Amino acid sequence: AIYQTGDAPKPRYVRVNTLKLDIGYAMLELDKLTKVQKDGLLPDLLILPAGTDLHDHPLVLNGSVFMQGKASCMVAAALRPEPGWAVLDACSAPGNKTVHLAALMRDEGEIIACELNEQRVNRLEDTIRLSGASNIHVVHGDFLNLTPSVHPYNKVQAILLDPSCSGSGTSAERLDHLLPSYTAGHAADGTEIARLNKLAAFQKKALTHALSFPSVERVVYSTCSVHQIENEDVVQSILPLAASLGFRLEAPFPQWSHRGLPVFEGAEKLLRTDPLEDREGFFIALFVKEHVDRHGGI
Numbered sequence: 001a002i003y004q005t006g007d008a009p010k011p012r013y014v015r016v017n018t019l020k021l022d023i024g025y026a027m028l029e030l031d032k033l034t035k036v037q038k039d040g041l042l043p044d045l046l047i048l049p050a051g052t053d054l055h056d057h058p059l060v061l062n063g064s065v066f067m068q069g070k071a072s073c074m075v076a077a078a079l080r081p082e083p084g085w086a087v088l089d090a091c092s093a094p095g096n097k098t099v100h101l102a103a104l105m106r107d108e109g110e111i112i113a114c115e116l117n118e119q120r121v122n123r124l125e126d127t128i129r130l131s132g133a134s135n136i137h138v139v140h141g142d143f144l145n146l147t148p149s150v151h152p153y154n155k156v157q158a159i160l161l162d163p164s165c166s167g168s169g170t171s172a173e174r175l176d177h178l179l180p181s182y183t184a185g186h187a188a189d190g191t192e193i194a195r196l197n198k199l200a201a202f203q204k205k206a207l208t209h210a211l212s213f214p215s216v217e218r219v220v221y222s223t224c225s226v227h228q229i230e231n232e233d234v235v236q237s238i239l240p241l242a243a244s245l246g247f248r249l250e251a252p253f254p255q256w257s258h259r260g261l262p263v264f265e266g267a268e269k270l271l272r273t274d275p276l277e278d279r280e281g282f283f284i285a286l287f288v289k290e291h292v293d294r295h296g297g298i
């Protein structure tokens, strides 16, 4: 099946790096070039007409503005990190979401950005330099090997987990990914299914690890995949453990109408973006731990 993605031209999004530039000033500057609107959901996101090319724009080159899609920007925003918090970005390169976290935290507190791949650590460091953030500490290593009980990990209050995934929500050349049967993970290609199952096994391990950090109160799990195997199925498999640790699913952006596939009770709390409507197929789950006070109440 061929899905037409080009029917209606889709707008471009840019995220204003509020560590470097005020949103109003960014609008004024970009308005000299083209028509600019504010996004209704994310205050630091601007909408530009389809086809706007900002690659060489000074605001992009100097890190005042990041060319980042709306779906990607929704991930750090869903975590709602507060200035002063200790936050861990578990799988962080090239670092677009890491530096978005830094901006949301106004560069206050600490972000630990973990990345396994050496080349990608270099890209992460470039992104951090460009952003001007000073509260990010890069750890080159395996997130699964971080010991949650030792400093500084035992203080981490929020974790963003955006692990390796199939990327099926962003790969334009594979439009058959958008077939409903494929979305549900019933592709005929056995090799592809084996690959998805391998990715899902890592994603489950990483999510289990994230929930085990002793001070963590908020965990966002995200993918740029359209596959149920990497999305709802991963979350569903972790739910009993999450509940035993005091976590529940919370709906990020409750006003967003496109929710998780209805494959378990509570899947409406999950968020999906539509690869056709929103340009990218992202998935976001938010786990929140109930605050238990000293008397044991909630």
Ligand code: SAM
Pocket: 090, 091, 092, 093, 094, 095, 096, 097, 098, 114, 115, 116, 117, 120, 141, 142, 143, 144, 162, 163, 164, 165
């Ligand atoms: N969050 C990033 C962003 O928005 O710019 C994108 C992250 S990308 C989807 C996943 C990253 O996780 C890759 O850079 C990959 O090298 C890294 N990764 C994979 N396994 C890892 C592990 N066990 N520990 C840490 N990083 C890992």
